[in-house]
Amino acid sequence: MEKLIVTAALTGGLHGKEANEALPEQPDEIIEDALLCGEAGAAIVHLHARDEEGRGVGDPELFARINEGIRERSDLVIQNTTGGTGIPVEKRLLALDAKPEMASLNMGTVVFFIPGDDSLSEIPFVNLRSEIELFARAMLERGIKPELEVYNPSMFGEVENLMSKGLITEPCYVNMVMNVGGMGGYPGTASNLVHMVEHLPPGAIFNVSGVGKAQLRLNMMSMAMGGHVRVGLEDSVYYWRGELAEGNAQLVARAVRLAKELGRDVATPDEARAILGLR
Ligand code: ZN
Numbered sequence: 001m002e003k004l005i006v007t008a009a010l011t012g013g014l015h016g017k018e019a020n021e022a023l024p025e026q027p028d029e030i031i032e033d034a035l036l037c038g039e040a041g042a043a044i045v046h047l048h049a050r051d052e053e054g055r056g057v058g059d060p061e062l063f064a065r066i067n068e069g070i071r072e073r074s075d076l077v078i079q080n081t082t083g084g085t086g087i088p089v090e091k092r093l094l095a096l097d098a099k100p101e102m103a104s105l106n107m108g109t110v111v112f113f114i115p116g117d118d119s120l121s122e123i124p125f126v127n128l129r130s131e132i133e134l135f136a137r138a139m140l141e142r143g144i145k146p147e148l149e150v151y152n153p154s155m156f157g158e159v160e161n162l163m164s165k166g167l168i169t170e171p172c173y174v175n176m177v178m179n180v181g182g183m184g185g186y187p188g189t190a191s192n193l194v195h196m197v198e199h200l201p202p203g204a205i206f207n208v209s210g211v212g213k214a215q216l217r218l219n220m221m222s223m224a225m226g227g228h229v230r231v232g233l234e235d236s237v238y239y240w241r242g243e244l245a246e247g248n249a250q251l252v253a254r255a256v257r258l259a260k261e262l263g264r265d266v267a268t269p270d271e272a273r274a275i276l277g278l279r
Contacts, residue, residue, distance in 0.1 A: 001264055002226065003265045003266060003267035003275070004223060004228055004255075004259045004264045004267060005043050005044060005207065005228040005229075005272045006041055006042045006044075006228070006230075006252055006255050006256065006259075006266060006267075007042065007043070007044040007045070007046050007175075007207060007229070007230040007232075008037035008042040008045050008230075008232045008248050008252050009231070009235055010024055010045060010046065010047060010048075010232055010233065010234065011023060011024050011025060011030055011048050011233065011234055012232075012234030012235070013050070013081070013083070013084045013085065014056075014114070014123075014234075015237065016050070016054040017054065020233055020237035020244050022233065022244070022246060022247040022248075023233040023237065024248075025050045026050070027066045027069065028069070030047065031066060031073075033247065033248050033249070034047075034074070034076060035070070035074055035076075036247070036248070036249040037076075037232075037248050037249050038074045038076045040249040040252040040253040041253065041255070041256035041266050042076070042252045043076065043266075043267050043268060043269045043271070044079050044102065044272060045076050045078060045079065046104065046147075046230065046232070047066055047067070047080050047100075048080075048083075049062035049063050049095070056084045056087065057087065057091070058091030058094045058095060059091075060095070060097040063095050064097070066098075067080070067098045067100060074269075075269045075270065076269050077269050077272055077273060077276075077278065078101055078102070079101070079103060079104065079147060080096070080098060080100040080102075081095060081104045082095050082103050082104055082106070082135050083104055083106050083149070085123045089131050092135075093134075093135065096144055101145060101273075101279075102145045102147055102278070103135075103144050103145075103146060103147070104146070104147050104175070105135050105139065105146040105147065105148050105149060106125070106132070107127070107148050107149055107150050107155040107156075107158040107159060108127055108132075108151060108152075108155040108158055109124070109125065109128075110151050110180055110183060110184035111124045111183035111184060112124075112182040113181045113182040113183075115181075122182070122183075123182075129158060132158055132161075132162070133162070133167060137167060140168070143279055145173065145276055145277070146168060146173070147173050147175045147207065148162075148168070148172065148173065148174045149175050149177050150174050150175065150177065150196070151176075151180055151184055151185060151186060152184055152186040153186070153196060153199050156199040156200075159172065159201060159204075160201065163201060169277070170277070171204065171205050171276065172201050172203065172205070173204070173206075173207070173276055174200060174204055174206045174207070175206070175208070175230060176193070176196045176197075176206060176207070176209065177209045177211065178192065178209065178211065178214060179211040179214035180211050181211065185211075188210045188211070188214030188218050190217075190221060193208065193218060193221055193222070197227070205227075205275065206222070206227040206228065207222070207227060207228040207229065207230055208222035208229060208230065209229075209235050210235065210236070211236065212235070212236050212238075213238070213241060215231060215251075216254075219231060219255055220258060223262050224262060229255050231252055231254075232248045232251055233245060233248055239251070
């Protein structure tokens with residue numbers, strides 16, 4: 001099997017330190033955390049920028065600061081998000097101005113459910129086909145490799161649409177973001193993962209992100225199936241049920257140990273570049 005690419009999703013844009021104090025929010029914290037994850041075996045860091053209050057923002061200067069800080073001290077592959085609920089598309093596009101090697105590209109609309117004390121918040125994350133094409137074109141023009149974020153099988157229709165229009169280059173790289181709590185989320189079961197893998201276009205490479213308690217289970221299944229894995233506090237703030245993770249690097253280190261036990265070597269950043277066809 002191909003070497004395993006471990007991506008660390010450090011911060012995200014939904015929950016923050018209120019969920020786990022170890023979640024890095026500010027640029028210097030994110031940089032230091034990225035370096036620790038690199039030492040633990042991550043090849044790619046998936047990044048969001050947050051303002052001083054910890055809210056996710058599409059701020060090109062913040063992204064540039066974070067990206068440069070990581071680049072100066074490591075050879076990690078940098079992947080900026082173009083997601084972010086409540087951030088207008090024009091702002092989300094600005095994450096590309098920091099010239100990351102990769103960026104996330106969400107392949108459809110979901111509605112996140114955030115359980116509150118006595119009510120449920122519904123947070124829409126809208127991605128229209130025209131917007132997906134806009135993001136894909138902007139990445140193609142800048143030589144940025146998209147990671148296609150697919151939340152359920154119906155979103156493979158958008159992958160096919162981009163391929164048919166020549167808006168993505170090979171190899172097609174899909175991240176299956178499973179177990180998102182909300183409308184459009186797909187439960188992180190074994191049979192659902194198999195079903196998702198069956199929808200992949202020929203020659204595609206896949207990564208799996210499991211939200212919440214599905215992270216560990218889906219990571220292990222993906223390793224055994226020849227896929228890659230994403231771990232990190234963006235997707236789950238826990239190490240075990242009821243036990244908060246000490247930090248992102250702890251989650252990376254566990255994925256690396258599991259891969260070794262399964263006989264799967266872990267890719268360095270340059271080996272990940274070769275697998276994904278990055279320039
Ligand atoms: Zn993200």
